[in-house]
Amino acid sequence: MRLKNSSWQWGIGLVAMFLSCLLVFQLKTEHKVRAKLPTRQINELAKTLQNYEIRIAKYENEIATLRSQMKDYDRDREIVRLKMAAGLAPLRGKGVRITLNDSEKKLKEYEDPVFYIVHYDQLELLVNELRAAGAEAIAVNGHRLAATSGFSCAGTTILIDTKRLAPPYIIDAIGDSNNLKNALMMKGGFVQEQLLSFSLQFNIELVDDIYIPPYKGSIAFEYAKPTELIEGEGN
Amino acid sequence: MLIPVLGVIFGVLIGYLFGFVFDYDIPYPYIKYTAIGILAALDAIMGGIRAQLSQKFVFSKFISSFFTNVALAALLAYIGDLVGVDIHMGAVVAFSIRLFQNLSLIREELFDRFWWWHIGGKEKEM
Numbered sequence: 001m002r003l004k005n006s007s008w009q010w011g012i013g014l015v016a017m018f019l020s021c022l023l024v025f026q027l028k029t030e031h032k033v034r035a036k037l038p039t040r041q042i043n044e045l046a047k048t049l050q051n052y053e054i055r056i057a058k059y060e061n062e063i064a065t066l067r068s069q070m071k072d073y074d075r076d077r078e079i080v081r082l083k084m085a086a087g088l089a090p091l092r093g094k095g096v097r098i099t100l101n102d103s104e105k106k107l108k109e110y111e112d113p114v115f116y117i118v119h120y121d122q123l124e125l126l127v128n129e130l131r132a133a134g135a136e137a138i139a140v141n142g143h144r145l146a147a148t149s150g151f152s153c154a155g156t157t158i159l160i161d162t163k164r165l166a167p168p169y170i171i172d173a174i175g176d177s178n179n180l181k182n183a184l185m186m187k188g189g190f191v192q193e194q195l196l197s198f199s200l201q202f203n204i205e206l207v208d209d210i211y212i213p214p215y216k217g218s219i220a221f222e223y224a225k226p227t228e229l230i231e232g233e234g235n
Numbered sequence: 236m237l238i239p240v241l242g243v244i245f246g247v248l249i250g251y252l253f254g255f256v257f258d259y260d261i262p263y264p265y266i267k268y269t270a271i272g273i274l275a276a277l278d279a280i281m282g283g284i285r286a287q288l289s290q291k292f293v294f295s296k297f298i299s300s301f302f303t304n305v306a307l308a309a310l311l312a313y314i315g316d317l318v319g320v321d322i323h324m325g326a327v328v329a330f331s332i333r334l335f336q337n338l339s340l341i342r343e344e345l346f347d348r349f350w351w352w353h354i355g356g357k358e359k360e361m
Contacts, residue, residue: 006238008283008294010238011297012238013240016242017242017245019243019246020243021249023246023273024247024251024254025269026266028254029260029266
């Protein structure tokens with residue numbers, strides 16, 4: 001009976017061999033392919049993956065382009081340069097220190113005292129003279145003049161931006177001190193004609209090392225927006 | 236009972252050899268074929284045991300039925316792949332149903348044979 005019927009053992013043994021072989025195979029593969037991957041969503045996931053891969057390739061292209069553009073761009077240096085230009089960086093260098101004060105002259109009856117005090121436009125024009133002579137950074141009474149700074153008259157005092165100044169006005173300017181002084185003291189120049197002629201107290205001294213503080217006011221752009229450069233429009 | 240156990244051991248060895256020593260992976264799209272193969276083999280084993288228990292086992296029938304089952308299931312899976320519908324689920328369900336059917340038949344047969352396990356005597360149990 002047993003001998004005669006051993007054929008079932010062979011058959012089942014064969015199939016069992018097949019089964020266990022497949023099982024080991026599958027186990028090994030499944031182990032590699034993360035057993036948690038849901039089979040149902042595999043197509044969707046594959047599609048998503050493909051989309052992402054396309055996007056990644058695109059972004060990588062972009063990164064490569066930008067990187068090649070950035071290769072010789074030094075961000076920190078650029079920031080420092082822009083801050084210097086905008087007046088946001090404290091600066092130090094040789095330059096001139098100008099002291100400007102109201103006239104001490106005893107006025108006669110018929111002389112109007114209005115002419116013998118420093119006006120905001122005189123201060124502004126003096127700053128303009130300095131700029132024209134190549135001053136790189138200017139501060140008035142410790143208030144740095146930024147790119148947006150403006151002068152205005154407020155009663156007996158002068159306003160720069162929102163800061164109220166009172167005489168004496170001390171104007172620090174960094175630049176080639178000799179050049180600055182020569183430009184200011186030029187015969188028939190602004191200083192001689194508009195300041196000294198009203199006998200305002202004017203003093204200019206060359207300083208080897210002058211400190212200019214950064215601009216401390218607010219910088220708000222409410223209306224202006226950065227835009228693309230338009231060729232031929234004023235440049 | 237020795238030969239099936241040997242078969243299992245041999246199968247594990249072959250699978251280990253192919254899978255780990257040669258480091259061959261089943262490509263992901265073909266995993267469903269393996270699953271069907273596993274189910275078909277389980278079904279064939281159950282069917283074979285049941286046939287043996289009821290003294291009806293014929294080797295050639297057993298082997299041919301196993302291979303035709305596998306072939307049909309694989310064909311279904313292939314068509315499913317072509318059409319994009321999981322038709323092979325049909326084969327999976329059919330195999331599973333047969334599996335449980337065979338299991339219950341085997342259980343009944345065993346209860347009949349070894350009746351002394353059976354407290355109530357020889358009555359049939361569903």
